[in-house]
Amino acid sequence: xxxxxxxxxxxxxxxxxxxxxxxxxxxxxxxxxxxxxxxxxxxxxxxxxxxxxxxxxxxxxxxxxxxxxxxxxxxxxxxxxxxxxxxxxxxxxxxxxxxxxxxxxxxxxxxxxxxxxxxxxxxxxxxxxxxxxxxxxxxxxxxxxxxxxxxxxxxxxxxxxxxxxxxxxxxxxxxxxxxxxxxxxxxxxxxxxxxxxxxxxxxxxxxxxxxxxxxxxxxxxxxxxxxxxxxxxxxxxxxxxxxxxxxxxxxxxxxxxxxxxxxxxxxxxxxxxxxxxxxxxxxxxxxxxxxxxxxxxxxxxxxxxxxxxxxxxxxxxxxxxxxxxxxxxxxxxxxxxxxxxxxxxxxxxxxxxxxxxxxxxxxxxxxxxxxxxxxxxxxxxxxxxxxxxxxxxxxxxxxxxxxxxxxxxxxxxxxxxxxxxxxxxxxxxxxxxxxxxxxxxxxxxxxxxxxxxxxxxxxxxxxxxxxxxxxxxxxxxxxxxxxxxxxxxxxxxxxxxxxxxxxxxxxxxxxxxx
Numbered sequence: 001x002x003x004x005x006x007x008x009x010x011x012x013x014x015x016x017x018x019x020x021x022x023x024x025x026x027x028x029x030x031x032x033x034x035x036x037x038x039x040x041x042x043x044x045x046x047x048x049x050x051x052x053x054x055x056x057x058x059x060x061x062x063x064x065x066x067x068x069x070x071x072x073x074x075x076x077x078x079x080x081x082x083x084x085x086x087x088x089x090x091x092x093x094x095x096x097x098x099x100x101x102x103x104x105x106x107x108x109x110x111x112x113x114x115x116x117x118x119x120x121x122x123x124x125x126x127x128x129x130x131x132x133x134x135x136x137x138x139x140x141x142x143x144x145x146x147x148x149x150x151x152x153x154x155x156x157x158x159x160x161x162x163x164x165x166x167x168x169x170x171x172x173x174x175x176x177x178x179x180x181x182x183x184x185x186x187x188x189x190x191x192x193x194x195x196x197x198x199x200x201x202x203x204x205x206x207x208x209x210x211x212x213x214x215x216x217x218x219x220x221x222x223x224x225x226x227x228x229x230x231x232x233x234x235x236x237x238x239x240x241x242x243x244x245x246x247x248x249x250x251x252x253x254x255x256x257x258x259x260x261x262x263x264x265x266x267x268x269x270x271x272x273x274x275x276x277x278x279x280x281x282x283x284x285x286x287x288x289x290x291x292x293x294x295x296x297x298x299x300x301x302x303x304x305x306x307x308x309x310x311x312x313x314x315x316x317x318x319x320x321x322x323x324x325x326x327x328x329x330x331x332x333x334x335x336x337x338x339x340x341x342x343x344x345x346x347x348x349x350x351x352x353x354x355x356x357x358x359x360x361x362x363x364x365x366x367x368x369x370x371x372x373x374x375x376x377x378x379x380x381x382x383x384x385x386x387x388x389x390x391x392x393x394x395x396x397x398x399x400x401x402x403x404x405x406x407x408x409x410x411x412x413x414x415x416x417x418x419x420x421x422x423x424x425x426x427x428x429x430x431x432x433x434x435x436x437x438x439x440x441x442x443x444x445x446x447x448x449x450x451x452x453x454x455x456x457x458x459x460x461x462x463x464x465x466x467x468x469x470x471x472x473x474x475x476x477x478x479x480x481x482x483x484x485x486x487x488x489x490x491x492x493x494x495x496x497x498x499x500x501x502x503x504x505x506x507x508x509x510x511x512x513x514x
Contacts, residue, residue: 024056025398028425031446035416042419044444047073057083071443072454078104088114109135119145124157124166132164140166150176171197181207202228210242233259243269264290274300295321305331312345326352336362357383367393388414398424421446448514453485455501463502466492489513 029049033042044066051060063077075097082091090112095104106128113122124140137159144153152174157166168190175184183205188197199221206215214236219228230252237246246266250259261283268277277297281290292314299308308328312321323345330339338360343352354376361370371389376382385407392401401421405414443452455462464477464485474492477485494513 025396025424026050026052026056026058028423030420030422032418032420034418043068044073045418046076053083055087057081057087057089059083074099084114086114086118088112088118088120090114106135115145117145117149119143119149121145134164136161136164137166146176148180150174150180150182152176167192168197170200177207179207179211181205181211181213183207198223199228201231208238210238212236212238212242212244229254230259239269241269241273243267243273243275245269260285261290263293270300272300272304274298274304274306276300291316292321301331303331303335305329305335305337307331322347323350323352325355332362334362334366336360336366336368338362353378354383363393365393365397367391367397367399369393384409385414394424396424398422400424446514448489450486450488453487455480455483455485457483465500465502 027050029047031047032045034045035041036043046063046065048061048063050058051062053059059081061077061079062075064073065076066072067074078095078097080093080095081089084090092110093106094108096107097103098105108128109126111122111124111126112120115121120143122140122142125138126135127138128134129136137157140157140159142155142157143151146152153171154174155171156169158169159165160167170190171188173186173188174182177183185203186199187201189200190196191198201221202219204215204217204219205213208214213234216234216236218231218233220231221227222229232252233250235246235248235250236244239245244267247264248261249263251262252258253260263283264281266279266281267275270276275298278295279292280294282293283289284291294314295312297308297310297312298306301307306329308326310326311324313324314320315322325345326343328339328341328343329337332338340358340360341354342356344355345351346353356376357374359370359372359374360368363369369391371391372385373387374383375386377384387407388405390401390403390405391399392403394400399422401419403419404417406417407413408415443454462480464480465473466475466477466487475490492513
């Protein structure tokens with residue numbers, strides 16, 4: 001019985017004609033490149049290929065590294081995800097390829113479970129123990145909810161390598177008032193000697209009529225007196241609009257058995273409710289008063305975009321505020337940030353000194369298309385370019401290419417650094433894709449004019465058919481008597497193509513046509 005070899009040719013052009021099962025667009029694959037300074041050409045670096053279920057959930061991801069010596073992709077990483085009937089991810093396993101044994105080696109595993117309402121009730125993370133040749137736990141927890149869906153308990157476990165199982169570690173119980181505010185949290189720790197939960201910490205909160213917290217107190221359990229003892233306390237105040245205007249932080253004094261002021265924050269707002277000024281103070285027990293520490297100021301435009309931010313700290317020697325850092329930002333008519341300039345404070349002159357600047361540009365859909373980073377040169381008092389990013393999108397607004405450039409001050413121009421190409425397709429198309437096998441290599445990949453397919457030595461009488469996105473056979477290659485086959489692009493129009501290689505084995509390789 002003959003089997004089918006399938007090599008996929010994919011472009012960034014519309015893919016919707018091939019499969020009508022599902023119109024959801026998914027990230028099919030991505031390829032990263034580094035510019036070769038010797039040849040001045042893009043050299044492949046890393047690629048990821050994704051596989052999806054018919055409903056668009058990514059169920060498999062494979063990453064390959066480019067081997068410049070072998071001139072081919074080498075399998076490196078694999079992730080396999082499993083979903084339950086409701087679409088919640090219940091398992092994710094990561095593997096790494098062992099080039100010596102030519103097998104996938106287990107590395108990490110995550111397991112989750114959910115209740116009928118979709119709330120996560122269990123989580124566990126494992127790593128593969130090569131000594132025991134089995135999964136060993138890293139972290140795990142379970143959650144419980146009341147009938148209204150509020151979290152009422154969370155228990156953490158840690159791994160016992162001797163018993164090869166999970167053991168209790170710590171737990172939290174939560175209580176709520178009639179309005180759903182969490183009013184109490186109690187933490188317990190597990191005592192393995194007595195097999196009992198022991199009190200550890202407790203948080204108590206009160207709320208006002210608007211459900212804003214007005215006080216929070218943490219207590220620690222003192223087993224020697226068998227009582228909860230205060231540790232810290234926060235008191236919160238608000239204006240009539242619900243904006244937080246003051247926070248006072250207290251510490252518990254065990255000798256005085258009373259709360260002692262420690263820190264205070266005071267906030268001011270504009271008529272639109274934007275935070276315009278904040279102060280942090282420290283308590284001075286000698287003068288019995290608040291001392292300035294840090295101050296923050298913010299400004300906004302008429303659309304509510306933050307245009308300016310300043311942080312200052314109090315200098316007790318000069319008895320004045322000293323600038324620490326400051327930034328100014330501008331926006332376009334759609335609210336996209338177009339310029340961001342960062343300054344730092346000069347302690348000697350008390351002036352703002354240029355430090356860094358970022359410029360951004362967008363297309364008509366609000367997608368970021370250009371990003372340039374500058375740094376200030378204090379010697380020549382000019383901005384010098386540092387990094388430039390360019391983003392390209394297809395007609396549907398999906399990112400298709402991301403390129404980075406570095407500034408060459410000697411030649412005074414941008415030098416290409418790296419780029420990543422993203423390829424999108426319908427979920428139904430990716431669902432039928434088989435994955436990569438190193439017995440077939442394609443180079444160059446991606447290609448614009450031609451590519452060479454290297455086939456395994458044990459193929460018997462292979463035959464190749466090239467099929468377009470409508471399922472039509474557009475080219476047939478018979479009488480193949482070489483393991484190296486050059487595929488010329490020729491009259492192939494941009495789009496999706498499948499190369500079917502009929503023989504006695506099955507291998508899969510995905511390639512890109514530019």
